[in-house]
Amino acid sequence: MSAPVGLYSLVDKIVRTRVSSVLNKDVKQxxxxxxxxxDEETCWNSDQGSPQWIIVDFSESVSISQLDIQFQGGFVGKxxxxxxxxxxxxxxxxVLSFHPQDTNKSQVFPLSDTSSSVTSLKIVFDSSTDFFGRITIYKLDILSNS
Structure with a gap:
């Protein structure tokens, strides 16, 4: 993934990722x-129900500046x-509450200074624009400026 100027992706520092669910338990798809x-053709798709979540553990303490998330419209966290x-x-x-727009476009959510020396990150989707509570994410990037 290419990060904006002055920022770099922390994806290579992730040692473990966990999610609340996978649609129909179909982890292959x-x-x-x-x-x-x-890959803009692939996605994580949760099963139904709320809340849904993603947890990532890092190999070392990191400083997080922002999240970049691309949802599928209609399956967006509210x-x-x-x-x-x-x-x-x-x-x-x-450390942050946010309310994404119901769109297919990539959305950026800045984190405050309280996100320094982070060893794990959890993103919680308490509700969804989908009636059944499903979340679909095509891209997630965790960025740092230090």
Whole structure:
């Protein structure tokens, strides 16, 4: 993935990714591996129900500046937030609430300075524009400026 000028992707520092669900348990077609593959033809698609979530664990402490997410319109998180685990901590703490637009376009969500020294990141989609609560993401990038 190519990051905007002055930012770089933290995807290569991810050691584990977990998701709340996969549509019909079909990981070959809709699995978590498609979140970070850079292919606009593949996606992670959750099963129905709310909330849905994504957790990533990093190989080292990182500083997160922003998230870049491309949903499929009609399957977008409505009420969402980001939680992080700081270095030396064990529990997730909420650092950002956001409300994406119901669109297919890539959307950027800046994180505040509280996102330094992060060892894990959790993105929670508490509700969805889909009646059944499904979320579809074609691209997820986690970016840093340091």
């Amino acid at each position: 809709f699995g978590k591996k498609y979140l970070f593959d850079g 009420t969402c937030w980001v939680e992080t685990v700081q270095s030396g901590q064990e529990n997730f703490n909420r």
